[in-house]
Structure formats: structure tokens, C-alpha cells
Amino acid sequence: MKKIFATLTIFSLLLVPFLCAQDVNVAGDWEMTSQSPRGEMTRALHFDQDGGNIKVTMEGFRGDEITGEGTIEGNKIEWTMTMSTPGGEFSMTYKGTVEGDTMSGTVEMGDRGTRDWTAKKK
Numbered sequence: 001m002k003k004i005f006a007t008l009t010i011f012s013l014l015l016v017p018f019l020c021a022q023d024v025n026v027a028g029d030w031e032m033t034s035q036s037p038r039g040e041m042t043r044a045l046h047f048d049q050d051g052g053n054i055k056v057t058m059e060g061f062r063g064d065e066i067t068g069e070g071t072i073e074g075n076k077i078e079w080t081m082t083m084s085t086p087g088g089e090f091s092m093t094y095k096g097t098v099e100g101d102t103m104s105g106t107v108e109m110g111d112r113g114t115r116d117w118t119a120k121k122k
Contacts, residue, residue, distance in 0.1 A: 024075050024098045025049060026121075032058070034107065034117040045119060054079060070094070077103060 030045040046057040049072065056068045056079045070079025075098045082091045094117065096105020101121040106114050 024072055024077075026054065026072060026077065026098060026103070029122040030103075030119045031122055032117055032119040034115050036115070056081065072098070075099065077105070 026047045027049040028047060030047065031042060032045050033040060033042045035041075041061075043059045045059075048055040052071050052073055054070050054072055054077070056070065058066045058068070058081060060066045060083060066081050066083050068079050068081030070077065072078075076096075077098055078093065078095045080091055080093045082089055084090075091110060093108045094105060095108070096103050096117070096119075102119065104116070104118040107117055108114050
């Protein structure tokens, strides 16, 4: 009887995270804030979501539109955007965690380093 109880307990502990995991929906409009050499910057973001795949549209530094794609798994989100600059192509990879109507993380900008960002759903 103890073996059965122990087996059921272990099985339950392994199964609970899968049963409790909720799909996170980030579709819609967000406002992102990050620090730059010019100070705090706030930009508009829009996410389209199809299951675990996301498409992102973001307001660029000059008011132009930048697009990218990524994934969301559980509450972990990641997407990459590539923009053209006078110096060539430039990629930014955003990684973060979604918590309700907020998210936060870091953006990797190649040789320009890494910055923190936060976003709030509009």
C-alpha cells in the first residue's frame, strides 16, 4: 500500500505543473519602456499570436515600423527583430517573462550590449 501511495504522490507532483500551466495570450497592443543612451524610451508594440508563435510589430526609433517573429512557451516569450541601418542589418533578440498584463526581460543587441525592458498591455 505504501508503494502505491508513494507512486501516486510522485506521479501527482510531476503531473500538476502540466495541468496548472495556462496558455498565455499576448495578442494586442502593448507599451514597452527601456533605457537607452538618450534616456528612457517608450515605444508601441503589437503582438499577433497563433498558439506558441507570435508576430511582432514595433515602432522604430525614427517612427518607422519594425517587424519580427518569435515564440511563447508557458510564460516565457522571445522574439527577434531585424532592421536596416546605414551600417547594415541589425538584429535585436528580446527575451522575457509574461505576468498577466505586464512583461519584462532583456534585449540582446549584438555588439551594442544588453538592455532591460518592461511592457504593459494597453
